[in-house]
Amino acid sequence: MSTPVLELRGLGRTYGKGETRVESLIGIDLTVAAGELLAVMGPSGSGKSTLLMLAGGLDAPTTGQVLVEGTEITGLSRRRQAALRRRSVGYVFQDLNLIPALTAVENAALPLELDGTSVRKARATALAALAEIGIEGLADRFPDEMSGGQQQRVAIARALVGERRLVLADEPTGALDSVTGEAVLRVLRARCDAGAAAVLVTHEARHAAWADRVVFLRDGRLVDDTGRQSEAESLLAKDVRG
Amino acid sequence: MSIKHGLLALLDQGPRYGYQLRAEFESRTGSTWPLNVGQVYTTLGRLDRDGLAQPDGEDDEGHVFYRITDAGRRELHAWFDEPVSRADRPRDELAIKLAMAVTVPGVDVVAVVQHQRAHTLRMLQDYTRLKMRAADDDLAWQLVLENLVFQAEAEIRWLDHCEARIARRDLTAPAPAPLPAVSDGAPAVRGGRTRKGRR
Numbered sequence: 001m002s003t004p005v006l007e008l009r010g011l012g013r014t015y016g017k018g019e020t021r022v023e024s025l026i027g028i029d030l031t032v033a034a035g036e037l038l039a040v041m042g043p044s045g046s047g048k049s050t051l052l053m054l055a056g057g058l059d060a061p062t063t064g065q066v067l068v069e070g071t072e073i074t075g076l077s078r079r080r081q082a083a084l085r086r087r088s089v090g091y092v093f094q095d096l097n098l099i100p101a102l103t104a105v106e107n108a109a110l111p112l113e114l115d116g117t118s119v120r121k122a123r124a125t126a127l128a129a130l131a132e133i134g135i136e137g138l139a140d141r142f143p144d145e146m147s148g149g150q151q152q153r154v155a156i157a158r159a160l161v162g163e164r165r166l167v168l169a170d171e172p173t174g175a176l177d178s179v180t181g182e183a184v185l186r187v188l189r190a191r192c193d194a195g196a197a198a199v200l201v202t203h204e205a206r207h208a209a210w211a212d213r214v215v216f217l218r219d220g221r222l223v224d225d226t227g228r229q230s231e232a233e234s235l236l237a238k239d240v241r242g
Numbered sequence: 243m244s245i246k247h248g249l250l251a252l253l254d255q256g257p258r259y260g261y262q263l264r265a266e267f268e269s270r271t272g273s274t275w276p277l278n279v280g281q282v283y284t285t286l287g288r289l290d291r292d293g294l295a296q297p298d299g300e301d302d303e304g305h306v307f308y309r310i311t312d313a314g315r316r317e318l319h320a321w322f323d324e325p326v327s328r329a330d331r332p333r334d335e336l337a338i339k340l341a342m343a344v345t346v347p348g349v350d351v352v353a354v355v356q357h358q359r360a361h362t363l364r365m366l367q368d369y370t371r372l373k374m375r376a377a378d379d380d381l382a383w384q385l386v387l388e389n390l391v392f393q394a395e396a397e398i399r400w401l402d403h404c405e406a407r408i409a410r411r412d413l414t415a416p417a418p419a420p421l422p423a424v425s426d427g428a429p430a431v432r433g434g435r436t437r438k439g440r441r
């Protein structure tokens with residue numbers, strides 16, 4: 001089997017000390033292969049965002065390891081970690097984080113520009129990402145000139161821009177209506193079918209169902225898992241037309 | 243599911259015979275409501291009796307065509323205008339099962355809930371896969387699938403809610419001792435509840 005795009009080994013994260021100590025994640029083992037979309041569900045406070053932050057190298061684990069394409073990211077220098085994040089990892093934060101002084105297309109182009117791509121090329125690539133998500137018409141708007149759902153889609157475009165191997169999305173459909181939310185899932189699914197790996201945190205089972213596998217977190221532990229499904233297991237497909 | 247009104251809706255688009263009606267009914271609903279041809283003829287008989295449709299000649303192969311009457315058209319539009327009552331549907335077995343599970347000693351209700359949720363989620367994944375494959379222009383089929391999707395989602399939300407309710411109850415009043423976990427090796431949830439002492 002080829003190296004998974006993301007591998008979490010015995011991952012744990014504890015915040016605080018003594019009275020205020022919180023075990024946010026405990027002993028998480030997970031792998032996400034190329035082409036795979038993994039959904040993470042669980043109640044508020046169960047550790048979903050913590051998991052994504054660790055997977056993206058935005059926070060360091062208390063115990064365990066994070067491997068991105070076989071490389072342990074905690075062992076990398078800060079500079080190399082940052083380069084990895086810009087090049088291979090796309091991140092949609094739960095709280096958007098668009099830069100107010102930049103337009104939609106400039107926000108989406110930012111990771112590429114930071115990585116040394118020419119402004120023109122970065123802009124063209126960012127426009128393509130905006131188009132993929134259906135908002136090319138908003139390219140020159142500033143964040144405060146867009147609705148919450150539109151800003152959310154810009155943040156998604158920014159995470160998808162260029163050739164990301166790993167997309168980490170924390171509630172990317174939270175502010176979207178059901179049809180727009182589904183359009184975003186279709187794009188994520190297509191990216192995975194084209195070979196990327198993605199982890200999607202969502203409260204909505206309807207969106208989690210686009211994943212190959214759904215895991216449930218509770219109090220920092222993985223408590224349940226739908227497993228990877230083979231087509232043959234599909235209950236419905238058998239007796240449906242075609 | 244009202245076969246009667248489904249057939250009237252098809253007949254509203256022009257005269258049809260039994261096999262044709264069955265095939266169209268199934269293709270519109272993606273076989274989610276399989277229908278046998280006997281049901282179709284019985285229903286056509288009743289529509290004729292009630293003056294909602296009537297026989298309309300045969301073709302060379304002996305297929306008897308039916309056409310909708312004005313009364314049938316009025317009935318059809320009344321059906322579209324009237325919301326479907328939830329009370330007419332059979333009671334949900336799952337709700338009964340959970341109601342029993344929380345009262346019968348020795349049942350690990352959390353495991354029952356988690357098993358059901360994983361199962362329903364797999365069904366939801368199946369529906370979603372069918373949706374991915376559905377043709378863009380087949381709106382009728384997509385809407386039927388989405389009906390299944392939203393129902394499954396509602397069930398999952400309800401199960402999440404049940405799990406939280408049960409956890410809260412167990413915090414205040416200790417539940418009867420559960421049997422060994424039924425789940426497939428997943429770590430027990432019970433012990434983890436108060437670990438962090440949050441809130």
Ligand SMILES: Nc1ncnc2c1ncn2[C@@H]1O[C@H](COP(=O)(O)OP(=O)(O)OP(=O)(O)O)[C@@H](O)[C@H]1O
Nearest residue numbers: 015016022024042043044045046047048049050051
């Ligand atoms: N920086 C921090 N300092 C202290 N505690 C934290 C910190 N970040 C998260 N936590 C705690 O860790 C736990 C998990 O938080 P996390 O944000 O991962 O939850 P979540 O599953 O994403 O919840 P939600 O669905 O509400 O977004 C919570 O109890 C939270 O209070």
Ligand SMILES: [Mg+2]
Nearest residue numbers: 048049094170
């Ligand atoms: Mg979160």
